[in-house]
Amino acid sequence: MRDFTAQQYRLSRRAFLSASLAAAGGLALAACGGSSATSAGGNNYTLALILGVKGDPFYITMQKGAEAKAKELGVTLLVDGPAQWSATLQTPIVNAYVARKVDAILIAPCDKQAMIAPLQQASNAGIKVITVDTYIGDGDYVHGPVTFPLSYIGSDNVQGGKIAGEALIKAIGGHGKIYIQNTVPGTSTTDQREQGCKEAIEATHGAVTLVGVDFNGDSAAKAAEQTTAMLQRVPDLAGIFGTNIYGSEGAAQAVKNAHKQGQVKIANFDAPEQAIIDLKNNVVDIVIAQKPADMGSIGVQYAVDALKGNMSAIQKRVPTGYVIITRDNVDTPEAQAAIYKSS
Template sequence: MSTRTLTLVLATGALLAGCGGQIGQNNAPAQSGSGTAPSNKNLELVVGVKNEPFYTSMQCGAEAAAKQAGYTLNTQAPDEFDPTMQGPIVTALGAKKPAALLIAPTDDKTMAPQMKQIKDMGVKIIEVDTALQDTSVAASSISSDNTQGGQLAAQTMAKLNNGKTGSVLVLDTKPGTSTTAARAKGFEEELKKVAPNLKSIGIQFTDNEPAVAAQKVTAAVSSTPDLIGVFATNLNSGEGAATGLRSAGKVGQVQLIGFDASPSEVEGLRSGAFQALIAQDPATIGKAGVEQAVAAIEGKPTQRNISAPLIALTKQDMDTKSEFFYKTKC
């Protein structure tokens, strides 16, 4: 297990370069509208999956911002991170016609028709965390700079292994998930630059299921004797990877870097199951999403792309950065 302190915070400039803006900035051209107070102050937040701490933390930030702005916010989520489950939720919003829909689309193509349908009803669309490939649908898109997050994970993996030679496994969720795909790509590209001694054995998909991630890791341990690291691109994959390494008796021998900071991942970091976590700031994403939604509704300027901060956590510094730990309730 590593005791190396890795305090790697993404710089503001890097965030700006990656996604075109930073939380708190608002410099895009104004949307059409009178700027008068609207009569409809109902917001809908549709997140990726129920009972996931990342989305709960996002909901908490969004609820606080909505209350402060004098709006109401209702949150819905599918039982699984699956567009066939999320799509009907969005379609049903046509009967409610909220002023704005904040959404983490579960597929960057499949969710486009439902989101366009709601937009055509006059509902403002704000993307939070994930995004469509079609950039014409949403007025604003708020997320972490996921490519930079993958790069940060690769830099951290290189430092953890400190010149050792070996193989690394990358765990992604589902094809078509924009955020995790960017993390995986950023990791693999950066690893080639900063750690030529480490070789990626490729990206494997987990269906966003911890049990599948655990199976992938135990299989990799068996088939790849020199496996030295695992990068898991989201919390479910990270939790599953920790289980897989535990089952294989490889905890601490294979360096595990997770993305996100769920309660179980934070506990895993404390116990040594994880060597580092790349934490997002979902509450800030939710807050910024509401701010952009209100601006769009009221005909004020909105910003098309906004980046939220990322930070690397280790056992040594985690308690000084506890504001990045995800919540299970507001």
């Protein structure tokens, strides 16, 4: 069993590559309802970053990383995203940026199938497409069914789910019952995290059993309701894996309400400030921090490389790694730097 206490999982050794993206153009920004970051000079490119959902600390952190890189390189960055995790709401944002004739789109697709067609239209219009965090098709842009995106930049989510599962299994003593709190079926990242956790459970050869998986629709309130029902049905539940911010937050609230802190162990995927508070208060036991700022920064850099014709600098798949945060290392500089921003 790996020691997760203070180890950072680095899934790519590639250095950040060269150059970046996007300066002013065209219509008023209000047409897309987003925000912009601009610095004088640069290459006169316009880049659009389309988030999975507005207001989520993960995507706020991604936006900050992208904005910092855009400022460093002297380019314009436009940012928008739907108010809820929904391909139906995300598609018009893509269409608006296509109409605006931006040079490149960085996007966290809300659905791996439904977002193929609108992004294909963007690519057909000559817009460079890069996916960050989530992907379309099967994420294999070399041999898979969808190959037009230039790159998929994000965590190895099967491995991330397996890391979380293994850490949770260790926390419960290697045997017992585990429950998975998931979000929206068809979301590439969380589907894979569930898969990875299940692989970790299967590797125990029956010592650990999965008692259920629920989908909360990206609602912490619904996750709390579902987890409360599970705690009532399975009073000897040993551990819970929350596949993203909302599932983890709702599960933690349900465990607190049931006064089972410490008794029911929780592996929290994603590292908002509330997760760190819950960790310090012994409600959550493991926090898996992704690197959304890196995703945004590398995406900006890749987009400009592509616009400059420097395709040799671009990798089709860039895993961005994790930081595992526990009570033993939560106050270290590395762990503190990995906590997501709320504003």
